[in-house]
Amino acid sequence: MQFIDAADIARFAVDALEHDMYGVYNVVGPRDPITLSDLLTDCQTVAARRGMPQATPVWTDEQFLLDNGLTPWLDMPFWLPEKRWQGVLQISNTKAVRAGLQHRPSADTIAAVLDWAITTDKRTIAGLSSDREAKLLRNSSVRLEPGL
Template identity: 35%
Template sequence: MTKQGMDVLVLGGTQFVGRHIVETLLSAGHRVAVFTRGRTPDELPETVERLHGDRDGGAEGLAALSGRTWDACVDVSGYTPRQVRASAEALRDSVGRYVFVSTVSVYAEQGRHPVREDDPRFPPAAEDVTEVTGETYGPLKVTCEDIVEEVYGERATLLRPQIVAGPYDPTGRYTYWVDRVAQGGRFLAPGDGSDSVQVIDARDLARFTVTVLEQDIPGVFNLAGPRLEWREFVDVAREATGANAEAVWVDAATLEAQGIGWNELPIYVPASGEQGGLMDVANDRAVAAGLTLTDPGATARDTRAWSAGTPQKVFLTPEREAAVLAEHG
């Protein structure tokens, strides 16, 4: 039976993924409170209750949550065990289901094709580790997952999203490509066009989160969208933006020789590389539970409509791109 008119607490909730989840909950007729540090402006509707505190501050930092109850909690801002241990235990008797937004980066064998929910994870990080780096991010999320399952048991749901794309994305990783194609002209495209691109639209993640809450679904779910070859992705971006852009494919060996990697070509992962499986994430378990996927063209079109009026991060600079293209011929 679908639950109606729930009271939901979102830890985080003002930025990107959290914002989409909050807006989707409201659209479905639920009541929402967000718990944040209150340091960044938000554009959420006035109907959202704002609670302020700091999960790094222990019990004192969570004081705003005391004496309250909610039907469910969605945790989109838990990155360290200290944060998640504090909130999970503080809310143990105050919420029903606890949905933790984790990541596919918890998987240890990232060259597997495809990556599935039961694949091995990294060894968990120690609970006193607080520095989030490229090396600790996955292990920290493993520990956070373990804490949520320990505290909530069958009331826990773990979501492991692929790279998240869509409007309001502060990382700019997916957005870079849509914007670059929209500029037109010759542009550097990584590989030979046969590697894979796979992301999850933030709105699909949000809808599935609401489905999990309304239907009280436990378990662990990978959240990944349609898997495209890079040449297909470029075609999708061209059609979505209406741009006259020409892809110049530069093979992985040349890119490596030029010292160009993830930091300048975001979301590009060679299929045969050590992390190639992260662009081949199985989503069948989530689809069976109600995950629906936005057409890739709509994701590209809507992302560009938002990014066109929003300053974006710089990845591969025009000068660097021009130099590589000139050398490539």
């Protein structure tokens, strides 16, 4: 999977302008491959450092999610179950890295997103509402180990 901090994109764009860099660059991250399970573990670590209650990832069947009307990506960020999307979050960033793209640690990005989430209004922009999540958890046959 891939994600990048907007500040890393901005820094790369400014550097590109200042150094007259031209061309197409896949400005994605992180630098090294990461799984959804790895990202969730990083989220747990950042939250724990801030004294927040521990969240436990819950893994379930993709078919269960589809059968319950979840929309890939919108209801579950980073979830794209269809085979035609398999390569979407696996784009090479080698050219951008060689040109100077730098990635802050994922923990820094997670902390910034957490700060934003704490201070923003609580309406759901993307993802599941708390009520919908609770209903799915009640109805799911879940497992606590990643199936990814």
